[in-house]
Amino acid sequence: MQRPAYLKIKTHIVESIRKGRWREGDLIPSENELAAQFQVARMTVNRAVQELANERVLVRVKGAGTYVAEPRAATTLLEIRSIKDEIEERGATHATRVLTLESVSAGVELSGLFSMPRGTRIGHARLLHLADDEPLQLEERWVAPELTEAFLEQDFTQTTPHAFLSERAPLARADYAIEARTPTVDVRRLLAMRANEPALLLVRRTWSERDMASYAHLWHPGSRHRFTGEFCPRTRSLDPRSTS
Amino acid sequence: MQRPAYLKIKTHIVESIRKGRWREGDLIPSENELAAQFQVARMTVNRAVQELANERVLVRVKGAGTYVAEPRAATTLLEIRSIKDEIEERGATHATRVLTLESVSAGVELSGLFSMPRGTRIGHARLLHLADDEPLQLEERWVAPELTEAFLEQDFTQTTPHAFLSERAPLARADYAIEARTPTVDVRRLLAMRANEPALLLVRRTWSERDMASYAHLWHPGSRHRFTGEFCPRTRSLDPRSTS
DNA sequence: GAGTGGTCTAGACCACAAT
DNA sequence: TTGTGGTCTAGACCACTCC
Numbered sequence: 001m002q003r004p005a006y007l008k009i010k011t012h013i014v015e016s017i018r019k020g021r022w023r024e025g026d027l028i029p030s031e032n033e034l035a036a037q038f039q040v041a042r043m044t045v046n047r048a049v050q051e052l053a054n055e056r057v058l059v060r061v062k063g064a065g066t067y068v069a070e071p072r073a074a075t076t077l078l079e080i081r082s083i084k085d086e087i088e089e090r091g092a093t094h095a096t097r098v099l100t101l102e103s104v105s106a107g108v109e110l111s112g113l114f115s116m117p118r119g120t121r122i123g124h125a126r127l128l129h130l131a132d133d134e135p136l137q138l139e140e141r142w143v144a145p146e147l148t149e150a151f152l153e154q155d156f157t158q159t160t161p162h163a164f165l166s167e168r169a170p171l172a173r174a175d176y177a178i179e180a181r182t183p184t185v186d187v188r189r190l191l192a193m194r195a196n197e198p199a200l201l202l203v204r205r206t207w208s209e210r211d212m213a214s215y216a217h218l219w220h221p222g223s224r225h226r227f228t229g230e231f232c233p234r235t236r237s238l239d240p241r242s243t244s
Numbered sequence: 245m246q247r248p249a250y251l252k253i254k255t256h257i258v259e260s261i262r263k264g265r266w267r268e269g270d271l272i273p274s275e276n277e278l279a280a281q282f283q284v285a286r287m288t289v290n291r292a293v294q295e296l297a298n299e300r301v302l303v304r305v306k307g308a309g310t311y312v313a314e315p316r317a318a319t320t321l322l323e324i325r326s327i328k329d330e331i332e333e334r335g336a337t338h339a340t341r342v343l344t345l346e347s348v349s350a351g352v353e354l355s356g357l358f359s360m361p362r363g364t365r366i367g368h369a370r371l372l373h374l375a376d377d378e379p380l381q382l383e384e385r386w387v388a389p390e391l392t393e394a395f396l397e398q399d400f401t402q403t404t405p406h407a408f409l410s411e412r413a414p415l416a417r418a419d420y421a422i423e424a425r426t427p428t429v430d431v432r433r434l435l436a437m438r439a440n441e442p443a444l445l446l447v448r449r450t451w452s453e454r455d456m457a458s459y460a461h462l463w464h465p466g467s468r469h470r471f472t473g474e475f476c477p478r479t480r481s482l483d484p485r486s487t488s
Numbered sequence: 489g490a491g492t493g494g495t496c497t498a499g500a501c502c503a504c505a506a507t
Numbered sequence: 508t509t510g511t512g513g514t515c516t517a518g519a520c521c522a523c524t525c526c
Contacts, residue, residue, distance in 0.1 A: 004495060030511060041497045046512080054298065061352055062512050063504035176473060180424035180442040180466030198442030198466065200424040222424030222442065230419035248514060274492060285516045290493080306493050307523030361504080 005040050009048035012038075014057065017068055018092065018132065027065045028058070082162035083129045083137050083218075092131040098156050099190075100126040103148055113205070113215055114144055123148035127156055128190055135191045138219040144169070144211055161214070169208035176204040178227060183219065191221045198222040249284050253292035256282075258301065261312055270312045272302070326406035327373045327381050327462075336375040342400050343434075344370040347392055357449070357459055358388055367392035371400055372434055379435045382463040388413070388455060405458070413452035420448040422471060427463065435465045442466040 016022045029037070034045040049066055052058045059067045087094040103121040104110070111118045122142050129137040141161050143151045147168055154164055165171070183191070183199040193199065202218040260266045273281070278289040293310055296302045303311045331338040347365040348354070355362045366386050373381040385405050387395045391412055398408050409415070427435070427443035437443065446462040 006495080032511085041499090043498085043515095044496060046514090047495090049512090051298070054295070059356060060512065061356060061505080063510080064352075064506075065511060178422055178444070178471040180444040180464075182440060182442060182466075196426060196440060198424040198426060200422070220424075222426075227422040228420065230417065250514080276492085285518090287496095287517085288515060290495090291514090293493090304493065305524080307491080308525075309492060 005038065005044050006048040006051075009034060009038055009040075009045055010052060013048065013052060017057070017071060022068050024068050024070050026068045028068060030065060082160050083139070084160050084162070087129070087131040087136065095130045095133070096157050096160070097128040097130065098125070099128060100124065101152060101154075101156065103152060104142075110142060110215075113142075114212055116145055120145050121148055123151035125151070125156060125161065127161070134224075136220065136225060138187055138190050140217040140219075142215045144213050146211075147213065161216075165206065165208075165214055169206075169213035171206055171208060171213075173207040174204060176202055178202050180222065181219075187219050191219060193221045194223070200225055200227070202227070249282065249288050250292040250295075253278060253282055253284075253289055254296060257292065257296060261301070266312050268312050271309045272312060274309060326404050327383070328404050328406070331373070331375040331380065339374045339377070340401050340404070341372040341374065342369070343372060344368065345396060345398075345400065347396060348386075354386060354459075357386075358456055360389055364389050365392055367395035369395070369400065369405065371405070378468075380464065380469060382431055382434050382461075384461040384463075386459045388457050390455075391457065405460075409450065409452075409458055413450075413457035415450055415452060415457075417451040418448060420446055422446050424466065425463075431463050435463060437465045438467070444469055444471070446471070 013028065022028055031042050031045045031049060035042045038045065049058060049060070053060045053066070056069055059069045061067065084094040102124055104124045106114065106116055106118055106120045106122050108118070110122050111120060114120070114122065122145060125139070125141050127139040127141070128135055129139060139161065143165070150168060151164065179201045181199045181201045183193060187199060188197070191199070200220045200222050204216050204218065205212060206214045257272065266272055275286050275289045275293060279286045282289065293302060293304070297304045297310070300313055303313045305311065328338040346368055348368045350358065350360055350362055350364045350366050352362070354366050355364060358364070358366065366389060369383070369385050371383040371385070372379055373383060383405065387409070394412060395408065423445045425443045425445045427437060431443060435443070444464045444466050448460050448462065449456060450458045
C-alpha cells in the first residue's frame with residue numbers, strides 16, 4: 001500500500017468535483033457507500049471526508065448527508081506561495097503560457113516604483129497560469145533592473161517567477177492590495193471570463209534586503225478564485241508571567 | 245459526554261501552549277501518554293493531535309514525536325479592526341444605519357457553522373456603514389446563540405458589533421475569505437454602486453476560546469474600497485532537531 | 489530495541505434528519 | 508423507522524527515529 005487509502009478517497013472526491021461529476025450542492029455518497037466502494041472501514045472514509053469538510057470542500061449535515069460546498073480555488077495570504085503549488089495541492093495540474101517576456105523602458109510609474117531613472121530597462125513578463133487547462137491567474141510582473149538580465153533568460157514554462165525570485169532575491173518584505181475590478185477586455189478573454197464577471201486583482205510589491213525586487217499584478221476570475229487566510233491575535237505564548 | 249473527548253484534548257493542548265507551559269519547539273507528550281492521561285483510546289488522541297497539526301499548531305515527526313510549531317506569523321495581515329476606526333483614521337466621519345436587528349432561526353448553513361441544532365435562535369444584524377454619508381460597507385452579521393440576547397439589545401448607531409464582540413467574546417482566532425462578486429440588486433442599491441460595478445466581499449468567522457462567536461459578510465463597493473496589508477516572512481523554519 | 493507517529497479495522501452507541 | 512454523520516474503542520501492523 002503506497003498511498004494511504006484515505007488520501008486516495010480524498011483525491012477521488014476532489015477529482016469528482018473538479019470534473020463536474022458532482023456539483024455545488026450535490027449530495028455525495030454516504031460514508032457507508034464509499035467504504036463499500038473502496039473496500040475500507042468506515043472510519044477510513046470518515047477521515048477523508050472529515051478532512052475535506054475542514055478544508056471547506058464539503059459540507060456535512062448530521063443525519064442528512066454530505067454535500068459539495070461552493071467550489072472556488074483559494075489563495076492563502078499568510079505566505080507568499082507559488083500559484084503552481086496552490087494548484088497542485090488541489091490535485092490539479094499546473095501549466096504556464098508565456099505571453100510576453102521582454103524588457104521595457106521605465107516610464108513614470110515604474111521608475112518611481114523601482115527608484116530608478118526613467119528609461120531604465122525593467123524586466124517584464126505576462127504569464128497565464130492554468131489549472132487543468134483552465135486559466136486561473138494572469139500574472140503581470142516587473143522585476144528590478146539588476147534582476148532583468150537573468151529574468152529574461154528564464155523559461156517560465158519550466159520554472160516560475162516565484163522560484164526565480166526566491167533564489168535571486170530572497171523575500172524580506174512585501175505589501176499588497178486586493179481589489180475587485182471590472183477586467184479589461186484583454187484580461188477577460190485571457191482568463192476565459194463570462195461577460196460581467198468581476199475580477200479579483202492582487203497587486204503586490206516585494207522587497208529583498210533594501211531594494212524593491214518585484215512588482216506584480218495578479219488577475220483572477222472572480223467566480224473561480226478567492227483569497228483566504230486566518231489570523232491569531234498576539235499569541236502571547238512567550239510571556240513567562242502568564243503561566244497560571 | 246457533552247463535549248467530545250478529542251475537542252477537550254485539543255483545548256488542553258492549545259491552552260498549554262497559550263499559557264506558556266509548552267513553548268515553541270517543545271516536545272509534547274506522546275499519543276500514548278495523552279491517551280493514558282485522558283483515559284481514552286489512542287485513536288481519539290490521534291484525531292486531536294492530527295487536527296492541530298493540520299492547523300499548523302503542532303508539527304509531527306514520524307518516529308520522533310510531536311512538537312509545538314512556530315507561533316503564527318502575527319503579521320498584520322488583515323488585522324481585525326473596526327470599520328469605524330478605519331474610516332475615522334482617514335479623516336472621515338463614520339455613521340451606521342441599522343437596517344435589521346433580529347434573531348433568526350438557524351437553517352442548514354447557520355446550524356452547521358455554529359454547531360447548533362437547526363432552529364436555534366441566532367442573532368442577526370444588517371448594518372450600513374457610511375463614511376461622510378457615503379456608504380462604504382454593508383455588514384451582515386450573525387452571532388452565536390449565547391450572545392444573541394445581549395446582541396439584540398445593542399444600539400448599533402452608538403456602538404459597533406466589533407466593540408460588542410471585543411467585550412463579550414474576545415477574539416481568539418479568525419479566518420476569512422475575500423472574493424470579487426457581482427452584488428445583488430439589494431446590495432448594489434444600499435452601497436450606491438454603479439451598474440456593473442463589482443463588489444468586494446469579505447467573509448469572516450471569528451472564534452473566542454472554544455466556540456465560534458460570529459460570522460460576517462462584509463460587502464464593499466469595488467471602486468471605493470480595497471484591502472491592503474503587508475508582511476515579513478517568517479525568518480526561520482522550524483526544525484525541532486536542529487538544536488544540535 | 490524501544491518508542492513514536494501513520495494508518496487501518498470492525499465493530500459500537502448516539503443524535504439527528506427524512507419519511 | 509431507516510439512514511446519516513459524530514464519536515469512540517481496543518486492538519493491529521508498519522516505517523521511522525533515537526539510542
